[in-house]
Amino acid sequence: MNVSQIFSNIRAATKRVGLIRALQQFVAYALNKAFVFSRFDVIYLTRDRLVALKPEKYVGYETRIATETDLLEMKKDPAWEITDELFSGFKNGDVCLVSYVGGKRAGYTWVHTKGQPRLVPGLRISVPDDYIYNFAGYTHPDFRGAGLQPYRHNQTLNRPEWKDKKGMIGYVAATNFSSKQGQSKSGYQPLGTIRLIGFKGKFFALFSKELSQLGIRKLSS
Numbered sequence: 001m002n003v004s005q006i007f008s009n010i011r012a013a014t015k016r017v018g019l020i021r022a023l024q025q026f027v028a029y030a031l032n033k034a035f036v037f038s039r040f041d042v043i044y045l046t047r048d049r050l051v052a053l054k055p056e057k058y059v060g061y062e063t064r065i066a067t068e069t070d071l072l073e074m075k076k077d078p079a080w081e082i083t084d085e086l087f088s089g090f091k092n093g094d095v096c097l098v099s100y101v102g103g104k105r106a107g108y109t110w111v112h113t114k115g116q117p118r119l120v121p122g123l124r125i126s127v128p129d130d131y132i133y134n135f136a137g138y139t140h141p142d143f144r145g146a147g148l149q150p151y152r153h154n155q156t157l158n159r160p161e162w163k164d165k166k167g168m169i170g171y172v173a174a175t176n177f178s179s180k181q182g183q184s185k186s187g188y189q190p191l192g193t194i195r196l197i198g199f200k201g202k203f204f205a206l207f208s209k210e211l212s213q214l215g216i217r218k219l220s221s
Contacts, residue, residue, distance in 0.1 A: 131167055137152065
């Protein structure tokens with residue numbers, strides 16, 4: 001990436017998140033080109049924090065658990081971002097909850113239920129038994145702004161499969177400000193942090209006190 005591209009990217013990011021945050025994103029990107037120097041914010045959503053949904057707004061909305069056929073169909077269209085990694089996770093027990101509006105596929109939320117999600121290559125963590133792990137949410141551009149993310153989160157925790165769970169845990173890169181804003185609107189709260197320090201393929205993971213007290217720790221990959 002040349003200097004012109006760098007300034008162009010910073011200008012574009014500034015329009016989205018402001019200058020200070022754009023510079024934070026650039027510094028994080030530059031540091032992680034040569035090293036591993038990252039911070040992830042672990043977040044959680046409990047039942048008492050579920051966003052209240054107005055029934056009249058969500059007429060025509062529904063959710064269904066995706067089948068292998070559904071995922072193979074979405075995988076044909078790159079716009080749905082069904083990667084080989086997501087499909088492999090499905091084969092290993094991950095669940096994809098798909099939302100529909102007026103019968104049209106509108107987005108999805110993935111859930112890991114085995115308590116051992118992989119956050120990044122080389123980092124797998126434990127999740128308490130009374131929580132599920134929520135990741136890889138997506139809303140099709142045609143339906144953005146319709147409140148589908150909080151709707152899916154609400155539907156997820158109220159499904160029979162997970163009614164015994166206290167809530168959901170997720171994570172977001174510290175500089176992914178757009179995602180953090182969206183998760184906050186869904187009712188997520190900060191839980192703790194994981195800091196990665198080292199080199200590609202060999203790094204230390206430092207867990208904040210709040211995570212350690214809940215039993216969230218690094219597992220052998």
